[in-house]
Each structure stands twice: as structure tokens, then as C-alpha cells.
Amino acid sequence: MATTKKRIGIVGARGHTGAELIRLVAAHPALELAYVSSRELDGQRVDAHVSDYKGDLHYSSPAHEDLPGLDADVVVLALPNGKASVCVEAFDAAGKYPVIVDLSADYRFDNDWYYSLPELTRNKWRGEKRISNPGCYATAIQLSVAPLKDVLAAPPVCFGVSGYSGAGTTPSDKNNPEKLRDNLMPYSLTGHMHEKEASRHLGVPVEFMPHVAPHFRGLTVTTNLYLSRALKREDVLARFQYAYEGEKLVRVVDEAPWVSQIANKHHAEVGGFAMSADGKRVVIVATLDNLLKGAATQAMQNINRAIGVDEYTAIPV
Numbered sequence: 167m168a169t170t171k172k173r174i175g176i177v178g179a180r181g182h183t184g185a186e187l188i189r190l191v192a193a194h195p196a197l198e199l200a201y202v203s204s205r206e207l208d209g210q211r212v213d214a215h216v217s218d219y220k221g222d223l224h225y226s227s228p229a230h231e232d233l234p235g236l237d238a239d240v241v242v243l244a245l246p247n248g249k250a251s252v253c254v255e256a257f258d259a260a261g262k263y264p265v266i267v268d269l270s271a272d273y274r275f276d277n278d279w280y281y282s283l284p285e286l287t288r289n290k291w292r293g294e295k296r297i298s299n300p301g302c303y304a305t306a307i308q309l310s311v312a313p314l315k316d317v318l319a320a321p322p323v324c325f326g327v328s329g330y331s332g333a334g335t336t337p338s339d340k341n342n343p344e345k346l347r348d349n350l351m352p353y354s355l356t357g358h359m360h361e362k363e364a365s366r367h368l369g370v371p372v373e374f375m376p377h378v379a380p381h382f383r384g385l386t387v388t389t390n391l392y393l394s395r396a397l398k399r400e401d402v403l404a405r406f407q408y409a410y411e412g413e414k415l416v417r418v419v420d421e422a423p424w425v426s427q428i429a430n431k432h433h434a435e436v437g438g439f440a441m442s443a444d445g446k447r448v449v450i451v452a453t454l455d456n457l458l459k460g461a462a463t464q465a466m467q468n469i470n471r472a473i474g475v476d477e478y479t480a481i482p483v
């Protein structure tokens with residue numbers, strides 16, 4: 167029996183994460199692109215920019231109040247922070263309620279939205295159609311801390327380094343290859359959005375110090391955790407293996423993973439588990455591709471569940 171594909175619109179499709187989503191949708195058996203929006207690429211063929219897409223679609227540039235009329239079943243907002251609400255309000259005003267997945271930070275603190283990091287929140291999903299996708303560093307931090315939440319003696323301290331695609335396409339020091347050459351650029355060393363986000367969703371405070379590096383994609387977070395009682399390395403490892411057992415997109419590895427090996431991969435890796443001699447301190451390293459498990463792949467997991475297909479559909483695992 168032929169099945170009808172769900173139609174998906176991507177708002178902000180010129181960006182790094184939007185382009186990754188177009189790739190994922192192009193390989194999806196149950197989704198087809200309804201529209202992809204970009205002001206800059208308006209009118210241009212999508213296949214001229216995303217070679218994995220085979221079809222005749224062109225970028226368009228609808229006003230936000232025209233989005234509801236485009237009748238997509240799923241809408242992904244891949245806009246810079248602060249730009250999502252006008253789009254969401256347009257759907258409300260039109261009385262249209264597609265699945266909306268927001269990639270920005272705009273709804274990660276909003277109780278009316280479902281914050282979805284599937285490996286940690288899957289059992290809380292009650293069919294919500296407004297889904298806030300986690301931040302890239304915040305994903306790595308939460309995966310590193312969650313299995314040890316009940317034995318923390320102090321806020322975990324997380325040292326993060328991201329490739330510069332994490333800073334989007336709007337020109338800034340953080341995505342300027344000249345300024346990044348031979349450099350490691352610290353920024354937002356206290357109070358970064360992902361410090362607040364991870365603290366809120368873990369339910370314990372974390373401290374986070376981000377940096378951006380000259381490579382394009384992939385991030386690494388090294389987390390120092392003080393423990394309230396001494397643990398053996400095998401106990402720590404067992405907690406992580408139990409927490410992520412059967413997860414196709416979170417791999418627990420023995421050695422500390424390298425960021426160079428995670429670019430273009432859809433999963434996250436968590437490893438290292440270096441213990442202090444007294445067993446009351448452990449250092450954990452997590453890596454993921456900020457554009458994939460840190461954004462588009464995680465969004466696709468969330469979309470898949472929302473449209474009722476297997477969570478890993480179209481995700482190479």
C-alpha cells in the first residue's frame with residue numbers, strides 16, 4: 167500500500183544546520199520537502215547548494231505570516247536565536263498546528279515546549295508537537311553528567327572546544343578563519359546559554375567554559391566531576407554503559423574520544439573515565455558533530471518520533 171509522505175518545511179535553510187537537514191530529508195522514506203526558505207538564496211535551485219538533494223525545489227523567501235499557508239506537516243526553524251517566535255506566533259494566529267521543531271535556544275526554557283534530547287528525555291514525551299532541540303554543547307554536557315547526577319559533590323566543570331561551524335554563517339570573530347588560525351578562542355566563559363540550559367535540564371548546576379578552534383565541525387567537552395563517594399573506574403563505566411545501553415547514537419568508549427574522528431558522524435561518543443587515585447574525581451570526554459547529533463540529526467530523531475516512524479529513520483547509524 168502506498169503511503170503518503172509528510173511534508174516538511176525548513177525555515178533558515180541556507181545555514182549549516184538547515185543544509186544538513188535537507189540532506190537527511192533527501193534520504194527519508196516518509197518525508198518530502200515542502201519548502202526551504204532563505205532570503206539570500208531565494209529563487210536558486212536547492213540541488214545547486216546541497217548535492218545530495220535530487221529534485222526541482224528552489225529556495226523561497228516567504229514572510230513569516232505566510233508560513234502557515236504553505237501547509238507543511240512539520241516545520242523546522244533553523245534561524246538565529248531570537249527569530250523563532252514571530253514564526254510560531256504566525257501559526258498560532260492562523261490556527262495551524264504542525265509539528266514545529268525549533269533548533270534555536272528560544273524555547274529551551276519554556277515549559278510549554280518539549281525539550282527533547284531523546285536519550286535522556288524520551289520517556290517524558292507525551293506527543294507534544296512543539297519541540298525544542300537542545301544546543302550542541304548542552305547535548306555533550308548532559309550526556310557526560312547524567313549518569314553521575316546522584317553522586318556529585320560539586321558542580322561539574324566542563325571545558326568545551328567547538329569547530330567554527332558552531333558559530334553559524336553570520337560573520338563574527340568566532341567563524342573568521344583568519345582570526346582562528348593557530349588559535350583557540352575563549353568566549354562566554356561564565357553564563358553561556360548552554361551552561362544555563364544543561365543546568366536546567368540536568369537539574370544540577372554545571373559550569374561551562376567554551377572555546378572555538380580552527381577546525382570546521384565537531385566539538386569536544388572535557389568534564390571534571392567531583393564525587394560524593396569514592397567509585398571504581400569500572401563502576402563509573404558500568405553506569406554509562408547501563409544509561410546508554412542499546413542507544414544507537416550515543417557510544418560509550420573506553421579511551422577519551424578525539425574530535426577529529428567525530429566530524430560527519432551522527433552519534434556522540436563519551437569516554438575517558440580517568441579516575442583520581444582516591445576515586446572521588448573523574449574526568450570524562452564527550453565528542454559529537456555539532457551540526458549532526460548537536461543539531462540536525464537530533465532534530466531528525468525528534469521529527470521521526472513526532473511523525474510516528476522509527477526514531478532512526480534516515481539516520482545512518
Ligand SMILES: NC(=O)C1=CN([C@@H]2O[C@H](COP(=O)(O)OP(=O)(O)OC[C@H]3O[C@@H](n4cnc5c(N)ncnc54)[C@H](OP(=O)(O)O)[C@@H]3O)[C@@H](O)[C@H]2O)C=CC1
Nearest residue numbers: 178179180181182183204205206244269270332334335456
Ligand atoms: N551551528 C551549530 O552547530 C548549531 C546551531 N544551532 C542553532 O540552530 C540555528 C541555526 O544555526 P546555523 O544553521 O548554524 O545558522 P546559520 O547562521 O548558518 O543560518 C541561519 C539561517 O537563518 C537565516 N537568517 C539569518 N538571519 C536571519 C534573520 N534575521 N531573519 C530570518 N532569517 C535569517 C539564514 O538565511 P538567509 O539569511 O539567507 O535568510 C540562514 O538560513 C541557530 O539558532 C543556532 O543557534 C543549534 C545547534 C548547533
Ligand SMILES: CC(=O)N[C@@H](CCC(=O)OP(=O)(O)O)C(=O)O
Nearest residue numbers: 269270271301302328332333378
Ligand atoms: C562555536 C559557537 O559559537 N557555538 C555556539 C553554539 C551553537 C549552538 O548550539 O547554538 P544555540 O544554542 O545558539 O542553538 C555558541 O556558543 O553560541
